[in-house]
Amino acid sequence: xxxxxxxxxxxxxxxxxxxxxxxxxxxxxxxxxxxxxxxxxxxxxxxxxxxxxxxxxxxxxxxxxxxxxxxxxxxxxxxxxxxxxxxxxxxxxxxxxxxxxxxxxxxxx
Amino acid sequence: xxxxxxxxxxxxxxxxxxxxxxxxxxxxxxxxxxxxxxxxxxxxxxxxxxxxxxxxxxxxxxxxxxxxxxxxxxxxxxxxxxxxxxxxxxxxxxxxxxxxxxxxxxxxxxxxxxx
Numbered sequence: 001x002x003x004x005x006x007x008x009x010x011x012x013x014x015x016x017x018x019x020x021x022x023x024x025x026x027x028x029x030x031x032x033x034x035x036x037x038x039x040x041x042x043x044x045x046x047x048x049x050x051x052x053x054x055x056x057x058x059x060x061x062x063x064x065x066x067x068x069x070x071x072x073x074x075x076x077x078x079x080x081x082x083x084x085x086x087x088x089x090x091x092x093x094x095x096x097x098x099x100x101x102x103x104x105x106x107x108x109x
Numbered sequence: 110x111x112x113x114x115x116x117x118x119x120x121x122x123x124x125x126x127x128x129x130x131x132x133x134x135x136x137x138x139x140x141x142x143x144x145x146x147x148x149x150x151x152x153x154x155x156x157x158x159x160x161x162x163x164x165x166x167x168x169x170x171x172x173x174x175x176x177x178x179x180x181x182x183x184x185x186x187x188x189x190x191x192x193x194x195x196x197x198x199x200x201x202x203x204x205x206x207x208x209x210x211x212x213x214x215x216x217x218x219x220x221x222x223x224x
């Protein structure tokens with residue numbers, strides 16, 4: 001079967017750095033997405049990785065290792081507005097998105 | 110504003126009611142999706158339409174009936190639902206012309222409560 005694993009919940013402090021991990025087992029791989037979802041709102045696109053390595057975009061970075069079936073989202077200089085759920089999703093061999101259950105990130109002052 | 114709108118935002122219905130959810134995308138995309146999002150569970154893909162043709166039906170109960178009259182509009186007709194159908198229903202759209210990158214744009218969702 002296909003599976004995406006990510007922690008259910010994480011807590012971090014304003015101004016700090018947090019890393020949210022995602023591991024996957026899917027039938028094929030055509031890229032990995034990270035989405036952010038604030039409570040009661042639509043998921044919004046953060047990043048897409050298809051090659052190994054680190055992609056940096058402002059305070060957010062996303063890393064991929066295809067050989068390990070592993071990705072992480074790194075958030076720096078955390079702000080209160082970063083409190084949200086972060087969803088990991090993999091595009092499989094049929095170009096279908098397989099979703100993780102999401103990681104709820106709580107930022108404390 | 111994401112370019113994908115959904116109405117209503119909130120819906121409470123009894124198990125014998127019939128209601129419809131509406132989704133509209135203003136992004137010129139050719140594919141539209143219905144997802145169910147329950148607390149602490151992965152997004153569940155329900156239906157996919159590509160150029161108005163249904164290409165995916167993930168074993169969804171017949172009490173959920175989708176309709177896609179054109180590439181911009183998508184409906185989900187609901188009848189005789191069960192309390193376990195209470196969830197957030199998300200609509201999304203994407204452009205599938207370039208298979209390498211299937212970024213989906215989501216609407217704000219309809220929070221459905223079945224009594």
